[in-house]
Amino acid sequence: MAFSFLYHLLFVKKYVPLLKIILKNNRTMNQANKLTQVPETMLITLWAKATENNHPKPLLKDPKAAEIISKIDYDFSKFKKASFSQAGVCIRASLIDKQAAAFIKAHPDAVVIQLGAGLDARYERLGCPEVTHWYDLDLPEVIALRKQCFTETDRYSFLAMSLFDDAWMHLITAFHKPILVIVEGVLMYFDRQQVQAFFKKLCQELSQPTTIVMDILAYSLVGHAKNHDSLGAMQKNDRPEFKWSEKESQLIEQWHPYLHLDKEYFMSDYNQGRYPFIFRVLYKLPYFYKRFNQRVVQFSIVKR
Numbered sequence: 001m002a003f004s005f006l007y008h009l010l011f012v013k014k015y016v017p018l019l020k021i022i023l024k025n026n027r028t029m030n031q032a033n034k035l036t037q038v039p040e041t042m043l044i045t046l047w048a049k050a051t052e053n054n055h056p057k058p059l060l061k062d063p064k065a066a067e068i069i070s071k072i073d074y075d076f077s078k079f080k081k082a083s084f085s086q087a088g089v090c091i092r093a094s095l096i097d098k099q100a101a102a103f104i105k106a107h108p109d110a111v112v113i114q115l116g117a118g119l120d121a122r123y124e125r126l127g128c129p130e131v132t133h134w135y136d137l138d139l140p141e142v143i144a145l146r147k148q149c150f151t152e153t154d155r156y157s158f159l160a161m162s163l164f165d166d167a168w169m170h171l172i173t174a175f176h177k178p179i180l181v182i183v184e185g186v187l188m189y190f191d192r193q194q195v196q197a198f199f200k201k202l203c204q205e206l207s208q209p210t211t212i213v214m215d216i217l218a219y220s221l222v223g224h225a226k227n228h229d230s231l232g233a234m235q236k237n238d239r240p241e242f243k244w245s246e247k248e249s250q251l252i253e254q255w256h257p258y259l260h261l262d263k264e265y266f267m268s269d270y271n272q273g274r275y276p277f278i279f280r281v282l283y284k285l286p287y288f289y290k291r292f293n294q295r296v297v298q299f300s301i302v303k304r
């Protein structure tokens with residue numbers, strides 16, 4: 001009797017909850033290790049943002065990325081030479097943070113959706129804005145991980161589906177509020193036909209005023225994932241290819257009469273001396289500037 005009581009007190013009450021926490025954290029680790037192809041690339045952007053916290057003059061602050069990375073059992077050391085990507089991811093995220101903050105300031109009742117959100121903590125970085133709703137969408141295996149790292153609330157939740165699924169478009173349109181769609185580090189992995197069809201669909205399905213903030217890969221990188229400093233460090237069979245870019249962002253306007261390019265930022269203009277010296281020199285040449293620069297762009301869907 002006394003033994004059973006002691007057993008219950010010590011084991012069931014104390015150690016079982018502890019074991020549950022350990023098992024839950026291990027699950028996060030194991031699931032991350034199983035990711036390959038585009039889902040695995042979210043570990044690169046997570047690593048880049050977590051690492052930036054240790055920089056004396058950080059391009060962005062992301063304590064949540066540092067917290068999450070400490071729970072993930074993945075060999076991040078393979079990216080240690082990827083200083084170009086590391087700075088690039090943070091320049092991109094910081095530019096998009098500013099665009100998103102400006103949009104939310106102008107439209108406090110907005111519905112925001114990030115497509116291919118990975119483990120990104122933009123909602124936290126922007127101070128958990130009191131928008132109508134903020135969705136972070138990604139494939140089911142990524143959302144399963146995300147749920148272990150972030151807490152959903154009545155105004156912040158996750159969607160486990162593909163960005164090509166119409167269901168999210170119907171969901172956000174039903175709010176009848178201004179819409180902000182963020183797609184960061186994602187579209188470069190799909191071919192032009194898929195990206196074009198996707199934009200067409202957005203123009204058809206999103207009826208309210210919609211703003212899209214996204215990046216466009218450096219044009220010269222298409223077909224060269226293996227030469228990229230961070231993707232090149234992934235296992236050959238797990239590495240996705242860079243499939244899409246446009247030399248001119250304006251070309252996207254031709255895909256649908258509703259599409260309008262509002263803003264374009266060439267990322268080398270914001271590198272604050274962080275890109276390798278040779279690239280900083282080369283970016284001064286117009287030919288190189290255009291073809292080797294990643295861009296952050298803002299489009300609006302304007303029904304005419």
Ligand SMILES: C[S@@+](CC[C@H](N)C(=O)[O-])C[C@H]1O[C@@H](n2cnc3c(N)ncnc32)[C@H](O)[C@@H]1O
Pocket residue numbers: 038039040041042043045046115116117118119120137138139142161162163164183184185186
């Ligand atoms: C490079 S990560 C970018 C993550 C995040 N946007 C960031 O910047 O940290 C690419 C993300 O796209 C997601 N992804 C790939 N295919 C997708 C699809 N069809 N629908 C939604 N997300 C997708 C991957 O799972 C991954 O999380």
